[in-house]
Structure formats: structure tokens, C-alpha cells
Amino acid sequence: MSATNGAFTETFVEAAGLRIQLRRGGDGPPLLILHGELGVPGWLSAYAQLAEHFTVYVPSLPGFGQSSRPEWIASVRDLAAWVSWFARDLKLPAPLPVIGSSVGGWVAAEIAIVNSALFSKLVLVAPAGVPPDDGQIIWDYFLHSTRDAFARAFADPAGAPEYARFYGEGWTPDDDRQAEWNREMAARLIWKPYMRSHTLSTLLGGVATPTLVVWGRQDAIIPVSVGERWARAIPGATARVLDRCGHAPELERPDEFVHTVREFLLPQA
Amino acid sequence: MVKEVFFFTEMGYTAYPQDDARQRGYNNLMFPNEHFSPERARELYAMYFDELLYCSETGFDGVMINEHHNNPLSMMPSVNVIGSVLARTTRKGKIVFLGNVLPIHENPLRVAEEVAMIDILSGGRVVCGFVRGLGQESIATNVNPVYNRERFDEAHNVIIAAWTRPGPFRWEGRHFEYRVVNPWMKPLQKPHPAIWIPGVVSPESVRWAAEHRYPYVALAPPLHVIDEIYDLYDEVAQQAGYTPTSENRGYVIRVCVADTDEEAYEQGRHFFWQLGTSFGIAPKHWLQPPGYVSREARASKREAIRVGAVNITPGGPPLSYEEAHATYQIVSGNPDTVIKKLQHVIDVVDPGYMIFWGREGLMSHDVAIRGIDLMTKEVIPAVKAYRADREQGRRRLGLAATG
Numbered sequence: 266m267s268a269t270n271g272a273f274t275e276t277f278v279e280a281a282g283l284r285i286q287l288r289r290g291g292d293g294p295p296l297l298i299l300h301g302e303l304g305v306p307g308w309l310s311a312y313a314q315l316a317e318h319f320t321v322y323v324p325s326l327p328g329f330g331q332s333s334r335p336e337w338i339a340s341v342r343d344l345a346a347w348v349s350w351f352a353r354d355l356k357l358p359a360p361l362p363v364i365g366s367s368v369g370g371w372v373a374a375e376i377a378i379v380n381s382a383l384f385s386k387l388v389l390v391a392p393a394g395v396p397p398d399d400g401q402i403i404w405d406y407f408l409h410s411t412r413d414a415f416a417r418a419f420a421d422p423a424g425a426p427e428y429a430r431f432y433g434e435g436w437t438p439d440d441d442r443q444a445e446w447n448r449e450m451a452a453r454l455i456w457k458p459y460m461r462s463h464t465l466s467t468l469l470g471g472v473a474t475p476t477l478v479v480w481g482r483q484d485a486i487i488p489v490s491v492g493e494r495w496a497r498a499i500p501g502a503t504a505r506v507l508d509r510c511g512h513a514p515e516l517e518r519p520d521e522f523v524h525t526v527r528e529f530l531l532p533q534a
Numbered sequence: 535m536v537k538e539v540f541f542f543t544e545m546g547y548t549a550y551p552q553d554d555a556r557q558r559g560y561n562n563l564m565f566p567n568e569h570f571s572p573e574r575a576r577e578l579y580a581m582y583f584d585e586l587l588y589c590s591e592t593g594f595d596g597v598m599i600n601e602h603h604n605n606p607l608s609m610m611p612s613v614n615v616i617g618s619v620l621a622r623t624t625r626k627g628k629i630v631f632l633g634n635v636l637p638i639h640e641n642p643l644r645v646a647e648e649v650a651m652i653d654i655l656s657g658g659r660v661v662c663g664f665v666r667g668l669g670q671e672s673i674a675t676n677v678n679p680v681y682n683r684e685r686f687d688e689a690h691n692v693i694i695a696a697w698t699r700p701g702p703f704r705w706e707g708r709h710f711e712y713r714v715v716n717p718w719m720k721p722l723q724k725p726h727p728a729i730w731i732p733g734v735v736s737p738e739s740v741r742w743a744a745e746h747r748y749p750y751v752a753l754a755p756p757l758h759v760i761d762e763i764y765d766l767y768d769e770v771a772q773q774a775g776y777t778p779t780s781e782n783r784g785y786v787i788r789v790c791v792a793d794t795d796e797e798a799y800e801q802g803r804h805f806f807w808q809l810g811t812s813f814g815i816a817p818k819h820w821l822q823p824p825g826y827v828s829r830e831a832r833a834s835k836r837e838a839i840r841v842g843a844v845n846i847t848p849g850g851p852p853l854s855y856e857e858a859h860a861t862y863q864i865v866s867g868n869p870d871t872v873i874k875k876l877q878h879v880i881d882v883v884d885p886g887y888m889i890f891w892g893r894e895g896l897m898s899h900d901v902a903i904r905g906i907d908l909m910t911k912e913v914i915p916a917v918k919a920y921r922a923d924r925e926q927g928r929r930r931l932g933l934a935a936t937g
Contacts, residue, residue: 407673408564410819442832445824449680452824456678 271313273321277331280324281350286331288323291316295357296530298322299348301367301513302393302406302455303414304329304447306431311519318531319362324351326369328450330443339453341368341394341462345375349383360385362530366515367487368393368455374465374499377474387476388526389495391484391512395469396461397491403460404486407452411444420483420511427516460487469498476502477529481510481517503529535780535921536880538595539914540630540889541906542786545582545616547606548896549574552809561814562605563670575609581899582609587623588903589892593910596628596659598786598889600732601635603667603674607814614648621656629656630889632732632751632786633663637682638675642689642710643717646696649727650719658722663730663751664690666739669821680825683738685709697726730784730887735763738831744770744778751784752883754812754891756861760883761930780886787879788812788864789890791908792901795867801905802866806855807895869912876913877920881929888917 273290288308296319298305298312305323315321327347328334338344352359363384365373370392377384397403406414415422415432422428476499480492489506496504505525507514514522550569555561586597599616602608610616613631620629629652634645653660666686672679688707692715695705701716721727731743732751743750744767752763764783771778790802808814858864865875876888890909893902 407823410817449824452678452680456680457676
């Protein structure tokens with residue numbers, strides 16, 4: 266298997282009591298990817314690029330994709346506990362770097378708050394969990410269709426190859442059912458309070474892990490100003506804002522995204 | 535045979551600008567409430583309550599009421615408030631709550647208290663129905679739709695326990711928790727008011743009703759899905775060790791009676807008063823928020839038949855007025871015509887309880903009253919007499935699977 270041509274494997278693994286759909290590629294040190302509330306649509310171009318440097322692990326989190334859904338995971342904190350067990354059961358050598366997008370970023374932060382030993386570095390991509398400034402709101406997935414949400418996650422869907430690849434003309438009724446299934450899991454995690462925690466901002470003060478916060482300047486799901494709140498809340502965190510980019514930088518700006526992440530994870534390279 | 539006949543109206547708030555709703559593509563949930571006029575609502579309430587009072591005095595066995603939120607479809611955002619008014623303004627007839635929207639309450643004990651109060655105030659005339667609510671109502675009240683069915687089930691258990699178990703006791707469930715369950719107010723009827731479960735034929739609700747031996751009230755479905763509903767009910771009942779009778783079956787049907795067939799046909803159009811529909815319009819992701827319809831239900835044959843059926847349940851495909859007649863979702867005509875049509879419905883459903891959804895939309899008060907008179911004087915006696923001397927049972931159409 267060669268990582269450089271984007272090759273990856275897709276398998277099912279038993280981990281932490283669940284059957285999990287796992288995409289994996291590359292052969293360097295491990296890098297864990299935690300997707301967001303919309304699920305992960307496939308092996309992204311960004312993952313293929315990262316796999317040139319890392320062994321990239323992209324599980325479909327419990328309840329998403331083809332992974333099984335336990336009744337007990339009903340909050341982001343529940344999911345965070347499961348993710349730490351998943352890393353243990355896959356024998357991923359700790360500490361390892363993690364990239365978490367939106368709700369996946371929130372999950373990574375929850376882990377780092379209580380366990381500084383699992384992650385060496387946090388890359389939080391437009392993470393959910395911290396409320397915006399007064400007068401700003403987080404876009405409501407549950408008043409809109411999943412199709413609306415995919416488009417909303419991009420600053421310019423029409424100009425994004427990954428949008429066309431995953432959400433474009435090839436979209437099938439099966440994709441629609443999968444999206445609805447993912448949306449149901451999202452509702453379990455974030456229906457109320459919606460995309461935010463009343464305690465997270467305070468708890469982030471205890472994060473001791475080096476952290477990079479990445480945001481798309483045109484994020485129309487969680488306003489970019491929330492990124493400043495994250496950077497202020499986590500001691501020593503740095504923030505990067507990508508231009509012409511919405512809520513899903515790894516999909517919309519894969520090259521810039523990977524460049525930014527590499528600078529942070531592999532500064533000597 | 536039909537034992538009792540009730541009257542129903544959604545109490546529509548008819549004064550909103552439908553052109554605005556048409557442009558937006560929805561007339562509920564987020565349709566701006568600047569279009570609501572309390573003064574106009576006061577007039578409409580007066581008319582609707584006069585009609586319900588008239589029904590209860592002239593030959594109906596009572597009235598049905600319900601609950602909807604953020605929706606001009608209905609001026610009844612609290613079924614218990616409507617019911618308590620009727621408890622003291624009517625003197626006879628049942629008050630059929632179809633029903634309290636259980637999942638949206640954070641405190642179902644309050645529902646137990648209110649229904650108990652109304653049962654006492656009315657002299658034991660309450661029939662207590664429980665519903666899951668429209669999808670939009672989970673959003674309007676911001677109660678996670680993923681747990682809609684769990685909350686329905688547990689809230690029901692809380693209420694029945696509050697009515698039947700001596701207090702005080704503690705309740706520690708998944709969704710509701712009480713240090714002390716000990717409501718002072720308990721229902722007049724013992725052990726509690728009859729429970730009916732209305733629905734738009736979700737198979738899980740049919741199954742749940744049968745398991746609990748509660749009558750299932752089909753809410754104005756196309757007649758050809760009836761076999762699917764009550765075959766399932768009968769299957770579950772047999773497994774539970776009992777044989778359903780007509781008293782396990784209720785049926786809501788839109789009925790428009792006038793002096794002539796032609797006039798009734800024209801007046802019946804008022805059932806389609808909201809942008810050509812009965813329930814109004816809303817996008818699918820409001821009607822079916824996440825988890826509201828289970829994966830099992832989506833995959834079921836019965837669900838496919840229901841959703842695929844030409845119907846005028848919320849979220850169904852658009853239906854013409856003519857098709858609504860053809861599928862018996864509305865019957866109209868002079869009394870003789872309506873009686874004949876209802877006899878066919880009775881053959882297929884064999885309901886113990888019929889609910890005539892008897893007025894809607896911009897139908898005038900005078901027309902509504904004339905319809906009520908024709909129902910009470912001619913239609914109801916004929917409906918109750920029909921098959922009274924014959925063997926009971928449903929006469930299956932046997933074509934749902936191919937319909």
C-alpha cells in the first residue's frame with residue numbers, strides 16, 4: 266500500500282465494545298482524526314496528504330457511518346470516554362496527535378481536559394462546544410435539511426472539488442439515508458444545549474496539551490469569532506484562520522489545511 | 535357496531551395570509567406570528583366553542599379536542615385548557631382528549647394533575663388520549679425528537695402510576711425523576727379515565743396501543759390502509775391473549791353534510807383550506823426531525839404502505855380534493871349519501887367509536903350548524919343502527935399491499 270497515491274484501507278474493527286468502521290492509510294507515526302457532526306464521507310484528499318507523514322486513523326465514531334450505535338452514548342462527554350478507550354484498544358501509542366473537527370474537536374478537548382497523557386498535540390478545526398459572542402448564533406442544523414447543511418459547511422460549494430466528490434451529482438438515496446442516520450446521532454449528542462456546553466470554556470483552562478485552533482474565515486455554521494474564544498480559553502493555544510473557507514477546512518481547502526497542520530505537528534520538517 | 539359518535543374541529547386560525555405562507559413554503563413552526571391577531575382569535579374561539587356546545591346538546595356523544603403548537607392549523611396549543619373550558623360549559627357528553635402530547639412535557643405529573651382536575655370538573659366525562667405530537671412540535675418545544683417514543687412511554691407510565699399507585703412514592707426513570715409522586719388531585723373515574731391512542735397509522739404506535747389494550751383511533755387515513763392498521767393491532771392483541779372488538783377501534787373521518795350533494799361537495803372544500811391541503815405545508819425535516827421516525831419504522835412494509843399511500847396525513851404526498859373523496863378521507867353529501875358512504879366505512883373498519891371531523895376552514899357558522907343538525911338528526915341515528923343486529927367484525931378490503 267502506498268500512501269502517496271491516496272491508498273487507504275477500510276475495515277471493521279472491534280474496539281471498546283463496538284464494531285467500528287475504520288479508514289486507515291499511511292505508515293508513519295499515528296494520527297487520529299475525529300470527524301464532526303455530519304459524519305465522514307470517505308477518504309478525504311486531506312487525509313491522503315497527511316498519510317504521507319502519518320498513519321492516519323479515521324474511525325466513523327459510534328452511531329455514525331457504518332459503526333454501531335450504543336444507547337449509552339448520549340453526550341459529547343460519553344463519546345470522549347469511548348474515544349479514549351478506542352485508542353487504548355487499537356494500541357495506538359500515546360501520546361499521539363489528534364485532529365478533531367467541529368463536534369470531533371469538542372470530543373478531543375473533553376479528553377484533553379481530563380487526561381493530558383493521551384494526546385501530544387490537539388488540532389481543533391472549528392470546534393463546537395463554546396458559545397459565540399452575544400448577538401451571534403450557531404447555525405441550526407435541525408431547522409434545516411442535511412443537504413442544506415453540507416452546502417452551508419462550505420464557503421463556496423461550487424468551487425470545492427471535495428463537495429462535488431462527496432455531495433454532488435453522485436448523491437444517492439442510500440447517501441441520504443446515511444446522512445439522516447448521522448443526523449440522528451448528532452441529535453443525541455448536541456440537541457440541547459445546542460452545540461455548546463455551559464462549562465467547557467472554564468474547563469478548557471486546564472488543557473495542558475499544545476493546541477492549534479483552525480477556522481475558516483467564512484464559517485457559516487460556527488462564527489470565526491468563536492475561534493478567538495477557544496484560543497483565549499486554552500493556555501498557549503495558537504489560532505489560524507483560512508481565507509475563502511467555511512466550516513469544513515479539511516474538505517474545502519485541503520492543501521492549505523494540510524500545510525497548516527503540518528507546520529504545527531511537524532515543525533522541523 | 536358504532537357505539538358513540540363525537541364531533542371534532544381543529545379550530546383553525548383561518549385569518550392568516552396564505553400567500554405569504556405559499557411564498558415561504560411553510561405555514562407553521564417558523565411562520566411569523568405577527569400574523570396572529572388575538573382579537574380575531576377571540577371571535578373564532580367564540581364561534582368554535584358555541585358549535586362544540588351545540589354538538590354536545592343536540593345528539594353527539596361528546597366532542598374531541600387536540601393540541602398543536604406554532605401552527606394556524608389549530609387554536610388548541612393546550613388540550614387541557616380547552617378541555618377544562620368544556621368541562622364547565624358543557625353539561626353532558628364525553629370530552630375526548632386526542633390528546634396530550636406526552637413527549638414534550640418536562641413534567642408529566644402536571645399532565646396527570648390537570649387531567650384529573652378536568653375529570654372531576656366534568657363529572658367523569660374525560661377520555662384521555664396520548665400522542666407523540668407532530669415532528670414540528672418536538673422542535674417548537676425543543677425536546678429531543680430522538681427520545682420522543684421513550685419519553686412518550688415513560689410519561690405515560692408516570693401518569694398511570696400517579697393515578698393508580700398509592701402515594702407517596704419515588705420515580706426514577708431515564709427521562710423523568712421525582713422525589714415524591716403524590717398528587718393530591720386524582721381522577722373521578724376509576725381506576726382512571728379511558729385511554730385512547732390516536733395516530734396516523736405509525737406501526738409502532740398501533741403496536742403500542744394493542745399491547746396496552748388501548749383503543750387505537752385512526753386519524754382520517756385513506757380507507758385502504760385500514761387493513762394494515764387493524765391486522766397489526768389484531769396480531770399483537772392475539773399475542774397478548776385477547777381478541778379485539780369494535781371497542782378497540784376508533785375512526786376519525788372528515789364529514790361534510792348539507793341539504794344537497796352539490797352543496798356538501800362545495801362546502802367540503804373547506805377541509806383543504808390551507809394552501810390546498812388539510813394540515814398545511816412544512817419541509818420534511820420539520821415533519822420528521824432526527825429520530826422521530828425510527829429506522830425500523832422506515833424499513834417496515836406497513837410504513838411504506840402508509841407513506842406511499844395517497845393520504846392527507848402530515849407529510850404525505852399532495853392529494854387532490856377528488857382523491858380525498860375516492861379514498862374516503864372525506865365524505866360529503868346529503869344525509870342519505872353520507873350514510874351510505876359511512877356504512878361502507880363501517881363495513882371495513884367496524885369502529886366502536888366514530889369521530890366526525892365536521893367543520894373546518896372558512897366554512898360559515900350557519901353552514902356548520904346546518905351540518906351538525908343533519909348529522910345529529912339523520913346521520914348519527916343511522917350510523918348507530920347500522921349492523922346493530924348483525925355479527926360484528928371488519929370486512930377486510932384486502933388490497934392494501936397492492937394499493
